[in-house]
Amino acid sequence: MPPSSPLPDCSVIVPVYRQWDAVRPLLRALEAQSLGLGCFEVVLVDNAPAPCPPYPQADLDLRVIHCPRPGAYAARNAGLADAAAPVLAFTDADCRPGPDWLAEGLRVLNGGDPGPDLVAGAIALQPADPARPNLYEQFDLLTGMRQARYARRGYGATANLLVRRAVFEVVGPFDAGRYSGGDAEFCRRAVAAGHALHYAAGAVVAHPARDSxxxxxxxxxxxxxxxxxxxxxxxxxxxxxxxxxxxxxxxxxxxxxxxxxxxxxxxxxxxxxxxxxxxxxxxxxxxxxxxxxxxxx
Incomplete structure (x- = not known):
């Protein structure tokens, strides 16, 4: 981004580990955000051992960086170090944000006096055929990604999480040594330090149900x-x-x-x-x- 450009309101950070085919529909969903395209940037973090260009293009303020250290939390840390905005929004490469994801997440983040410092948005698990989920999809629908329940317990999954940059400056980044549970661990640290976390039912991200x-x-x-x-x-x-x-x-x-x-x-x-x-x-x-x-x- 040129130095003279205004800072975006929000930076969307997405770790990508050899899922570039899945990234294209994600970028289309981000292009359809009701929040103006000039209000946010997208940072894709290539988490393969070596860079994997060519990278997809989109009508977005988009850039790709490389993080060779394995693990999605290490990649998210690289993304937040590169991002420019005061709010960091996290999702995954195979997710599909709804059109009001960022607008609604920022509305909840900026609501109240004071507002929360972290927002866990809704995660809608989607089978390939919603009318006829297979056994594995149905199991995932019943047991996986219960974000409202997570938020009541003081954390949120990074498939749909918005965080003020100031929180990272106080409590530090994600635990880069983890392959799982780094989102819960970070949120618990933040909440223990006095940063409020709220649930946003209207800030929806769709996530494919595991089907096998x-x-x-x-x-x-x-x-x-x-x-x-x-x-x-x-x-x-x-x-x-x-x-x-x-x-x-x-x-x-x-x-x-x-x-x-x-x-x-x-x-x-x-x-x-x-x-x-x-x-x-x-x-x-x-x-x-x-x-x-x-x-x-």
Missing amino acids: WPALAAKARRVKGGQIVNGPYWRRALWLLRTLAPPVDHCARLLRHPRPPAAPARRLRLCGLRLGLWGVELAEVIRLSTGGRPRRG
Whole structure:
């Protein structure tokens, strides 16, 4: 951006790890924002070991930087160091922000006296066919990305998170050593330092529902690494104890939940899927406790 140009109101930061085909529809969604295109910039962070041009183009204030250190949180830190605006908006390469995402997120961020310093926007999981989600998509719809619940607990997922730059200046950046859970850890630090976090139901970002066993298993391994390897000892011990216990409560909720089809066989298959993922989590705990390193994905 030329030195004489006015600063944007918001910088959108997106880590990209070999997902450039997914980035094109993301950029189209950003081009359709109701917030004026001159009010925000977009920083794409190429997180591959070596740069992967050619990069996509768009009718946006857009630039691509490279971050060779692996991990989405390391890439987000590189993006916020390069960004120019006083507000940083985070989303993912495979997400599709709604047209009022930035306008509504900034409205909530600037509302009140004082307003919040962090805004966690709504995340709408979307199956390929909303009328007929497959078993894996339905499981993800019921168990994944519950942003309103996260916000009540004092954090938000970086698939849809707006943060004032001043917060990073006070509490520091994301934990670049994490592959999972860095958003929750950062938000907890910020809230503990006195920065308010609000939920914005109208600032919506769509996220594809995971549609296969490999996708769900990869997420389970990545999340388990973030829980068991990082954070204070007491929290890691708590996650270990939770992992060792059979997920009876999760299965009970799946059986009682009003959204799955009424067919008992379908509900039982969802429970079987949860038990299978428990096995994946146990295997990952054993691997990590014998010297294995957390997985990126």
